[in-house]
Amino acid sequence: MSKRYVIAGFGAAGWSAAQAIRSKYEQGIITVISDEKSPPYARMLLSCWLKGKIEEEAIHLFPNDVFKSLNTEALYEKRAEKIDTDRQTVILNNGESIPYDELLIASGASPVRPEIKGIDLPGVLNLWTRDDTLRIREGIRENGEAVVIGAGFIGMQAVDALLKLNVRCSLIEALLHVLPRILDPEGAGLIESRLKREGVDIFTDTTVKEIGAEGKRKEIVLDSGRTLQADLVITAAGVRPKLDLTKTAILKTDTGILVDECMRTSSSHVYAAGDVAESLDFSTGGRGVHAIWPTAVDQGWVAGMNMAGASVDYPGSLNMNTLDVLDIPLASVGLFQGDGLEIGKHTESSRGIYRKIAFRDGRLTGAVLLGDISDIGIIRSMIHRRVDITSVKSAVVFSPVKLGRTWPVYGGIKA
Structure with missing residues (x-):
């Protein structure tokens, strides 16, 4: 009887795992579950699509014929809500049960929404999904104004795209310089100088106290008391692992789902990979969650190979980021x-x-x-x-x- 592989989450880690499983085991039944409306795409390309550098088709990870060659069933607009590890089944949000022999949790991460009064107002958006990108495109206007909260990877992508669309930007960062986890102060200073030359107002060591609405415009109150006006607000205050499934399965967690060198969790036949997994950190020897593309791909491949019966160790996550700013x-x-x-x-x-x-x-x-x-x-x-x-x-x-x-x-x- 063919083994049944279920992958809960169909981003970089899930796609990589599906490829690994099929490369090792041609006869297995692979089912992937995704709450998205379409095949997996590269989040890092959303800003390129937003600014018109690429067409929407280019954000997707693979053409349809490549996916068909993997002989994999995809359940779109579905969400894994519960894991029954005793019966080895995944229960979906529509009540359907999917049996598994080996399960990969690749549910990824979700954007952090800062605890700011007014954060849920219309026009206060993330840049994380395809639908987010569409909402931003609908909300911007040429020669308009935007405030971006968070000057990390996603926040900087947002600013770069908005500037290309002739939108004036203000950038707010709680830490001492932009890209605080990617650049050192000297490198960040060079980027800040370039942004300022392009008319970006930068507020570091600053937080947002409140967001209000003045008609269609937003009023952003900083902790200094200064008030900014904008047509659009984008929050980019980081991401956190989606741990909802761990509430229904006995899995050890810390910041993310704890995994060993084979990407196995504390529960038999259950693996985790990508932004949801907390694994060995190559640089420090400790453990951590590295929510970056290369890590998700590598972890997904290791998990998939081990799910299919191989013996492959993950050497640890090595944090790496590449970005283009102006x-x-x-x-x-x-x-x-x-x-x-x-x-x-x-x-x-x-x-x-x-x-x-x-x-x-x-x-x-x-x-x-x-x-x-x-x-x-x-x-x-x-x-x-x-x-x-x-x-x-x-x-x-x-x-x-x-x-x-x-x-x-x-x-x-x-x-």
């Missing part, structure tokens, strides 16, 4: 600030280049790159492989790393 490419990976790190920096103001490379005991731990991020993938791989670069540290700091013929085998590089 045509400035930027990226960061791993640990690039903190005690015990040796830091090398290189700046070329005329070219808009900034490089910060962090080391410990002759090995890379992290990096921040602005202007030229062509070697971020190589740096990430070197961190994962714990390559000793003692003899070429200065070269790595001053110019993009280029692959040498021997590097993949021996760890040799040239710059």
